[in-house]
Amino acid sequence: MNEIVLKGIPAANGIAYGSAFILDKGEFIVPKRIILAHEVDSEIARFEEALNFARQEIHTLKEKVNQDMGLNKAHIFDAHILVLEDPTLLDQVSKGIRQNKNAAEYVFSKVIKKYVQAFSKIPDEYLRERVTDINDIAKRVLKYLMDESKLHDLDNLQDDLVIVAHDLSPSDAVSLYNRKIIAFITDIGGRTSHTAIIAKSLGVPAVVGLKDATLRVNNGDFLIIDGQKGLLIINPTFSTKELYAKEQSQIHACMEKLDDLKNLPAQTMDGKKICLLANLELSNEIPTIKKVGAEGIGLYRTEFLYMNRLDLPSEEEQYQSYKQITEAVNPYVVTIRTLDIGGDKFISSVQIPEDMYPFLGVRAIRFCLERPDIFKTQLRAILRASMHGRVQMMYPMISGVAELRQANAILEEVKRTLYDEKIPFDTFLKVGVMIEVPSAVMMADMLAKETNFFSIGTNDLIQYTLAVDRVNEKTAHLYEPSHPGVLRMIQKTVDAAHTEGIHVCLCGEMASDPIMAFLLIGLGVDELSMSSSSILTIKKMIRSVRAVDVQRICTEALQLCTGKEVEEFVSSQIRKLGVL
Numbered sequence: 001m002n003e004i005v006l007k008g009i010p011a012a013n014g015i016a017y018g019s020a021f022i023l024d025k026g027e028f029i030v031p032k033r034i035i036l037a038h039e040v041d042s043e044i045a046r047f048e049e050a051l052n053f054a055r056q057e058i059h060t061l062k063e064k065v066n067q068d069m070g071l072n073k074a075h076i077f078d079a080h081i082l083v084l085e086d087p088t089l090l091d092q093v094s095k096g097i098r099q100n101k102n103a104a105e106y107v108f109s110k111v112i113k114k115y116v117q118a119f120s121k122i123p124d125e126y127l128r129e130r131v132t133d134i135n136d137i138a139k140r141v142l143k144y145l146m147d148e149s150k151l152h153d154l155d156n157l158q159d160d161l162v163i164v165a166h167d168l169s170p171s172d173a174v175s176l177y178n179r180k181i182i183a184f185i186t187d188i189g190g191r192t193s194h195t196a197i198i199a200k201s202l203g204v205p206a207v208v209g210l211k212d213a214t215l216r217v218n219n220g221d222f223l224i225i226d227g228q229k230g231l232l233i234i235n236p237t238f239s240t241k242e243l244y245a246k247e248q249s250q251i252h253a254c255m256e257k258l259d260d261l262k263n264l265p266a267q268t269m270d271g272k273k274i275c276l277l278a279n280l281e282l283s284n285e286i287p288t289i290k291k292v293g294a295e296g297i298g299l300y301r302t303e304f305l306y307m308n309r310l311d312l313p314s315e316e317e318q319y320q321s322y323k324q325i326t327e328a329v330n331p332y333v334v335t336i337r338t339l340d341i342g343g344d345k346f347i348s349s350v351q352i353p354e355d356m357y358p359f360l361g362v363r364a365i366r367f368c369l370e371r372p373d374i375f376k377t378q379l380r381a382i383l384r385a386s387m388h389g390r391v392q393m394m395y396p397m398i399s400g401v402a403e404l405r406q407a408n409a410i411l412e413e414v415k416r417t418l419y420d421e422k423i424p425f426d427t428f429l430k431v432g433v434m435i436e437v438p439s440a441v442m443m444a445d446m447l448a449k450e451t452n453f454f455s456i457g458t459n460d461l462i463q464y465t466l467a468v469d470r471v472n473e474k475t476a477h478l479y480e481p482s483h484p485g486v487l488r489m490i491q492k493t494v495d496a497a498h499t500e501g502i503h504v505c506l507c508g509e510m511a512s513d514p515i516m517a518f519l520l521i522g523l524g525v526d527e528l529s530m531s532s533s534s535i536l537t538i539k540k541m542i543r544s545v546r547a548v549d550v551q552r553i554c555t556e557a558l559q560l561c562t563g564k565e566v567e568e569f570v571s572s573q574i575r576k577l578g579v580l
């Protein structure tokens, strides 16, 4: 087998090697399997046989239910039989097997997903709920087509796996937690997609935007994933494997050295202190966050509490989660961001038409203002948790003063209710604004008068400023954190905050890139919050520079006209200082 190297977008650092598992997400996980041309007819016959078995099974079940519970209940199975007898089902699957030379179970799972999608869009609630029936039928048929232990989930698989998917939503990525996953690769997606962010939280390398990886990789292929360079190597040669083994041991040695820094301050050689905080998505990240010596949590993405479930988390459940994290991080601060769904993050418990959800739609604070019931429940939980340590809170995607005031009015109402109910909370709870919409930058001077701190969300600020979708691999080359337009936005925000005497944190992915972090310090950002895996690298950079040099280089960089010029200039200057 020849070695194939594919270049994608680096999304989470690290090197991993292991077997490929092509994930076809949905109610069931069906690995892709290629068949030979001469196997096509027998594969179609195998599928017909599976349909027959499933039909017989349902007829027997129907008969039993009829005897035990009466004909009324037994009619439930008529819909199942109808689907199994649908000639277009057999037709579509046969065509798929013949044209793509894919195994029956894989083609069938794809076709059935189209049925599921079609049913999910039906306005009639009863019919929409029949999706469960279709999934049930699918499982019955798949049971005959493949080894059942492979059908349900990844738990039964023995090897360490590299998940290969066309796309992976953040909630899919979260649901893979605790499985034997050692890396993610996807055909689509961008560097700051929430799936990439989750890969970082799980501590596994990820490469996204590989275009046709799912077509090029077969199940069980041996893969090397280079998360730093954004490379996928399929069936590597012996010498490539050796090269990567060496590189990996070098990375481990570097990391061990970095470990020595964990208890030292993030301070420049001439005494300027920068607070380094961690971003948190999943509560099980706390031990790692503590291990790297983060000085608190600068961004807690609470929406992950709402994902992968059919109901909303209750006030009590949220309170317990926030309390647990607050107590674990004490005496350091936890910055709880209120619910930010929409864009690439979805929750199943709230039905909103899909076209309202996109990045420019009813996202984040807009959603909360439209659903004060959901918002108030979260605010109550946060306020209650504030009694257990140092909690501060911030609103995502604020676009101007009116929205901030609206959110604060709801907060005041919630505080009054808690007060009347004699439920204690921190009456001095700090409330911040995320600066991630260009209009918020333009209004930063006004916003700074009505809030306790700013937190710049560059993942979004860049996409909204440059009009570049953060999750689209086709525009990934235009997504430029070093773009002078973006740097000026940050500078304007910092100046406005400091004029009002409030501090500025920056919690976008940009903070974890040493060159960008260098610029951010030069721009006067007070705190950087990032995935815990980057904290020690950034600390090392900070401890090896002098604030005066950073300032000087940054001032010069701001005179440049393009992002590329800025990046080249800063990296050459840093190299001259002997830092990287």
Ligand code: PEP
Pocket: 299, 301, 340, 436, 456, 457, 458, 459, 460, 461, 507, 508, 509
């Ligand atoms: C950001 O936009 O930079 C940010 C930190 O928030 P999120 O990535 O969750 O949108």
Ligand code: MG
Pocket: 396, 436, 457, 459, 460
């Ligand atoms: Mg954001």
